Amino acid sequence: NAPIAQADPEIAALLDAELRRQQEGLEMIASENFVTRAVLQAQGSVLTNKYAEGYPGHRYYGGCEVVDQVETIARNRARSLYGADYANVQPHSGAQANAAVYQALIKPGDTVLGLALDHGGHLTHGTKMNFSGKFYNAESYGVNPETFRIDPDIIREKAKEVHPQLIIGGWSAYPRIEDFKAMKEIADEVGAKFWVDMAHFAGLVAAGLHPSPVPYADVVSSTAHKTLGGPRSGFILAKEEYAKKLNSAVFPGQQGGPLMHVIAAKAVAFGVAAKPEFKDRMQRTLDGAKILAERLQAEDVKAQGISLLTGGTDVHLVMVDLRNSEMDGKQGEDLLAQCGITVNRNTVPFDPRPASVASGIRIGTAALASRGFGEPQYREIADVIGTALAAGKAADVEALHARVTKLAQEFPLYPGLDQTH
Numbered sequence: 001n002a003p004i005a006q007a008d009p010e011i012a013a014l015l016d017a018e019l020r021r022q023q024e025g026l027e028m029i030a031s032e033n034f035v036t037r038a039v040l041q042a043q044g045s046v047l048t049n050k051y052a053e054g055y056p057g058h059r060y061y062g063g064c065e066v067v068d069q070v071e072t073i074a075r076n077r078a079r080s081l082y083g084a085d086y087a088n089v090q091p092h093s094g095a096q097a098n099a100a101v102y103q104a105l106i107k108p109g110d111t112v113l114g115l116a117l118d119h120g121g122h123l124t125h126g127t128k129m130n131f132s133g134k135f136y137n138a139e140s141y142g143v144n145p146e147t148f149r150i151d152p153d154i155i156r157e158k159a160k161e162v163h164p165q166l167i168i169g170g171w172s173a174y175p176r177i178e179d180f181k182a183m184k185e186i187a188d189e190v191g192a193k194f195w196v197d198m199a200h201f202a203g204l205v206a207a208g209l210h211p212s213p214v215p216y217a218d219v220v221s222s223t224a225h226k227t228l229g230g231p232r233s234g235f236i237l238a239k240e241e242y243a244k245k246l247n248s249a250v251f252p253g254q255q256g257g258p259l260m261h262v263i264a265a266k267a268v269a270f271g272v273a274a275k276p277e278f279k280d281r282m283q284r285t286l287d288g289a290k291i292l293a294e295r296l297q298a299e300d301v302k303a304q305g306i307s308l309l310t311g312g313t314d315v316h317l318v319m320v321d322l323r324n325s326e327m328d329g330k331q332g333e334d335l336l337a338q339c340g341i342t343v344n345r346n347t348v349p350f351d352p353r354p355a356s357v358a359s360g361i362r363i364g365t366a367a368l369a370s371r372g373f374g375e376p377q378y379r380e381i382a383d384v385i386g387t388a389l390a391a392g393k394a395a396d397v398e399a400l401h402a403r404v405t406k407l408a409q410e411f412p413l414y415p416g417l418d419q420t421h
C-alpha cells in the first residue's frame with residue numbers, strides 16, 4: 001500500500017509530467033476544463049472500490065448505504081440545478097448517456113435527425129462509424145450555407161422529408177445558440193421526440209447565461225466535464241414520464257456497476273455550479289470568447305483570408321474559418337502549440353480540406369476562466385493568438401511563448417500542488 005511514487009514510479013512521473021504540462025501551458029480546447037481540487041479528491045476516493053449495480057434503495061449488492069446517499073445527493077443537485085423532474089447521474093461518459101437516450105426513446109432501425117458531424121454535430125448524433133449511425137437510420141441536417149447558422153427552416157424541411165422518430169439538438173463545434181422552442185415545434189409537427197445533447201453548454205445553462213433546453217426537450221443529455229467543469233462523465237435529465245425507461249436503459253441497458261467515485265465528484269461539481277462564483281466564471285468565459293472573436297476579426301488576421309464562422313460567438317468558443325487561408329487547421333493547431341496554447345483543429349461546414357488537416361480551429365475559453373482569467377488576460381491571450389495566426393510561418397514563436405508563460409505564471413493552476421501524489 002505504498003504511495004504511487006514508490007509503488008509505481010513510472011506512472012507517478014507521468015502524472016507529474018501531465019500536471020506540469022497543464023500548469024505551464026494555456027488550455028483552449030473548447031471541450032476541456034479544470035476540475036476543482038474537491039472534485040479531484042472525490043474522484044480519487046475509496047468509492048472506486050464499491051459495486052452498486054441498481055439505483056439508491058434498489059441495489060444488487062450489499063454495503064450500499066453510504067453510496068446510496070452520495071447518488072441521491074448527486075441526483076437532487078442535478079435536478080435542482082437545471083429545474084428537471086428527473087436526473088440519472090450514472091452514465092460513465094457523454095457517449096454512454098447518449099446510447100441510453102436512444103435505447104430509451106426509440107427502437108433500432110428508427111429514423112433520427114441530428115446535426116451533421118462536419119457541420120459541428122457529435123459522433124453519437126448519427127455518424128456512420130458510430131453505433132448511432134449503424135443501429136439507427138441516421139439522417140442529418142446542416143447549417144444554413146449563407147449564415148452558417150442552424151436554421152429551423154432547414155430542419156423542418158428535412159424532418160418533413162425523412163419523418164424521424166427522434167430529432168436531436170446540441171452540438172460539439174458551433175458558436176451560437178439554437179432555438180429549442182422552434183425545434184420542439186418541428187418535432188411535434190412530425191410526431192418525433194426531441195432530445196438535446198447540451199454537453200458543451202451545460203455550464204452556461206447552469207449559470208443562467210444560455211437558454212435551457214429542459215423546458216422544451218423530452219430528454220436532455222450532457223457531459224459533466226466541459227463548461228460545467230466536473231469529472232469526465234455524463235448525466236441525463238428528463239420529464240418524469242421517461243424516468244423508468246431511462247433508468248433501465250442506463251442500467252442494465254448500457255452499463256453495469258456505476259462509477260461511484262465519479263458520481264461523488266459529479267455531486268461536488270453540481271454543488272459548485274449552483275454557487276454565485278460559478279456564474280461569475282461562466283460570465284468571464286463568455287466575455288473571453290467575445291474578446292477573442294473581436295481580435296480574430298481585426299485587419300491583420302483578415303488580411304490572411306482568416307475569418308470566424310458566423311462572424312462571432314454567443315457561447316464559450318469561436319470557430320476560426322481557414323477555408324480562404326493558406327494555413328490549414330493542422331498548421332494553425334501546431335503553430336499555437338509552439339506558442340504554448342492547446343487548441344484543436346476542426347472541420348468547418350463545406351470544408352474543402354480532408355478532416356485530417358481540416359480548415360477550422362476550435363478555440364474555447366472555459367478552462368482559462370477556471371484558472372481565473374478575466375478581461376485583461378483574455379485580451380492578452382487573444383492578441384497572442386491573433387498575432388500568431390496573422391503572421392503564420394513568420395510568427396515570432398519565442399516571443400509569443402514568453403507572453404503565454406507569463407500569463408500561466410500569473411494565474412497558476414492548482415497553486416501549491418506540485419505533485420499529483
Ligand code: PLP
Pocket residue numbers: 031092093094095096098122124170171172197198199200223232233234
Ligand atoms: N456530446 C457532445 C455534444 C460532445 O461534444 C461530446 C464530446 O465531445 C460527447 C457527447 C461525448 O462525450 P464523451 O467524450 O464523454 O463520451
